[in-house]
Amino acid sequence: VKRSVREAFFDSTWETRKAFRSPTRCMSTTRVLLYSREEENLPFLAYLMKRGLREHPESNDLLMFHIILLRMVFVENSEAAAQEKMLKLSNRPFSFPQSYLLYALDRKSKQMSGGEKTGKGAVSAINLMEFDAGMEKARKGHAAALNGMRQFWRVVKKRSKFSAKSSHQVEDMLMHLSRYDRNKEIALKEYNWLLEKYPTSVALLHSYAGFCDHVLNDYKEAETRRKQALSLENDAAGMGSSKETEEAELENVANRSAATSESESSRNTMRRFLDGMKHTIMGTQVAEVKRLHDRVKIALLVMVALATGGYVFVSLFLFEDVARTNLRGVEVSGLFRAAGITGTFSLRTQHLQALMGEHDKVPKTAAAIQNAYKNVLRQHWNNYDNIPSPTLENFYSSPNIEVSVPLGGGWTTQKFSYWTLVNDFARRMQEASRGTIDSIVSSDYTLLNQPESKRSYIFVLENIFRKILPVFEDVADLYGAEVVAFGKLAAILVLINTCLNAFVVICLSVLVMREIIFNIQNLQYAYVVCCFAISMPRTFSNKIFI
Numbered sequence: 001v002k003r004s005v006r007e008a009f010f011d012s013t014w015e016t017r018k019a020f021r022s023p024t025r026c027m028s029t030t031r032v033l034l035y036s037r038e039e040e041n042l043p044f045l046a047y048l049m050k051r052g053l054r055e056h057p058e059s060n061d062l063l064m065f066h067i068i069l070l071r072m073v074f075v076e077n078s079e080a081a082a083q084e085k086m087l088k089l090s091n092r093p094f095s096f097p098q099s100y101l102l103y104a105l106d107r108k109s110k111q112m113s114g115g116e117k118t119g120k121g122a123v124s125a126i127n128l129m130e131f132d133a134g135m136e137k138a139r140k141g142h143a144a145a146l147n148g149m150r151q152f153w154r155v156v157k158k159r160s161k162f163s164a165k166s167s168h169q170v171e172d173m174l175m176h177l178s179r180y181d182r183n184k185e186i187a188l189k190e191y192n193w194l195l196e197k198y199p200t201s202v203a204l205l206h207s208y209a210g211f212c213d214h215v216l217n218d219y220k221e222a223e224t225r226r227k228q229a230l231s232l233e234n235d236a237a238g239m240g241s242s243k244e245t246e247e248a249e250l251e252n253v254a255n256r257s258a259a260t261s262e263s264e265s266s267r268n269t270m271r272r273f274l275d276g277m278k279h280t281i282m283g284t285q286v287a288e289v290k291r292l293h294d295r296v297k298i299a300l301l302v303m304v305a306l307a308t309g310g311y312v313f314v315s316l317f318l319f320e321d322v323a324r325t326n327l328r329g330v331e332v333s334g335l336f337r338a339a340g341i342t343g344t345f346s347l348r349t350q351h352l353q354a355l356m357g358e359h360d361k362v363p364k365t366a367a368a369i370q371n372a373y374k375n376v377l378r379q380h381w382n383n384y385d386n387i388p389s390p391t392l393e394n395f396y397s398s399p400n401i402e403v404s405v406p407l408g409g410g411w412t413t414q415k416f417s418y419w420t421l422v423n424d425f426a427r428r429m430q431e432a433s434r435g436t437i438d439s440i441v442s443s444d445y446t447l448l449n450q451p452e453s454k455r456s457y458i459f460v461l462e463n464i465f466r467k468i469l470p471v472f473e474d475v476a477d478l479y480g481a482e483v484v485a486f487g488k489l490a491a492i493l494v495l496i497n498t499c500l501n502a503f504v505v506i507c508l509s510v511l512v513m514r515e516i517i518f519n520i521q522n523l524q525y526a527y528v529v530c531c532f533a534i535s536m537p538r539t540f541s542n543k544i545f546i
Helices: 005-010 023-034 039-055 060-072 077-089 096-118 125-158 167-197 202-216 219-237 243-280 283-355 362-385 390-397 418-432 437-441 452-519 525-535 538-544
Strands: 401-407 410-416
Touching: 023 039, 023 060, 039 060, 060 077, 060 096, 077 096, 125 167, 125 202, 167 202, 202 219, 283 362, 283 418, 283 437, 283 452, 362 418, 390 418, 390 452, 401 418, 401 452, 410 418, 418 452, 437 452
Parallel strands: none
Antiparallel strands: 401 410
């Protein structure tokens, strides 16, 4: 039982019957129970707070702690708001931290209510101001577009006859039509921005549904947005599957279905009327536009055919054949150069192995040299079968390369073609690797009494750096020159193809501009709309204007 201060003072047993001797104990006990994080403890937690408030009603800290629990734990926003209001209306003195806590609670409640409106939960004040400003701008554009539409049809309704239509009335129609278009774009842009940022706002979805229905004439999108808004409302209200909820849902569906059916009926009536008279409204201009469209399609097909044919030719006949052959020649020439240097060092390794007594390694090195130069011969024959140009063919067959060749006990100079030089060099490399251990370790390098393997070894040492490697460099340069020449040819072909496409584009542009010069005035949106409204029967325009 709640006691007054006097009764509590004269009641000697009052202190013993208190559950909490101080507000601090009540808050500490409540916090300990709250931090157990068990929802079944919430009823007992509420009882503890009520008991504490009954025993210590004078504590501001306990009252504020109770408001925090109502908002954050029990989610009783209405009761928390009532408690805050009573606390503000009371004459209690508050310390600075307590005043700031009241301010924070008030700010939090406003953010929560604003979050419900934007569909985002708790939001900042800046977001709330941003949403309100966007909605106000969108609704102003929405209302102005509807007003422009009404004013347009009001002018149409007031006309007497088409022949008597004065110029200022047409100017009024154009002015209202321009105002309608401008405000529609403003509203649509603002709605799209708001929907992207606040897609779960029920108020925004309802407003945009009305905009789609009345301004954009898109009843399907309007119905979709209304269903989305209703679903969000049901989720927010926590609607279950009770009988009352199901009946309310069925009633809403029936109402929406009736409204949609009525809207659909009026739209279908208007559509049938317009289909019946559309051939009389700018039929000649429509036929001209169709012919222009067909010519543009033919010109585009010609342009695509030229571009495709040109690039297919370049790809299949040039890049596939000439380019690959030249690039492969450059690559192989580099490999020949590397093979010459590697073979020379392999022969040196073979001689060192023989001199150092590693006789078991000599045959392995010889086998590696022979296999490498078998591949060189095979690639050389393949290159000869695929010579890409007369210049390289002349280089392969002309005996213009001078090389020193051992003959008897001395040296003589012979001329080789590139074809015979590579074959002879590969044969001598293989022969040099077949030398015996005795001939390899022998220090006698006179030509007269040397076996063929030693003579081949001497030939390699004599010519590899001075005669043969420079020839390999010359071949690589020739293949590189072929690549450069091919690049210039490809650039010329691409330029020709581009010029042809540019010519087709220019012809297409001239055709389009020539046709548009005669039809541009008739293709204007405002002109079409005004002609349509003027040519419409007056009784029908009266039905459209509401």
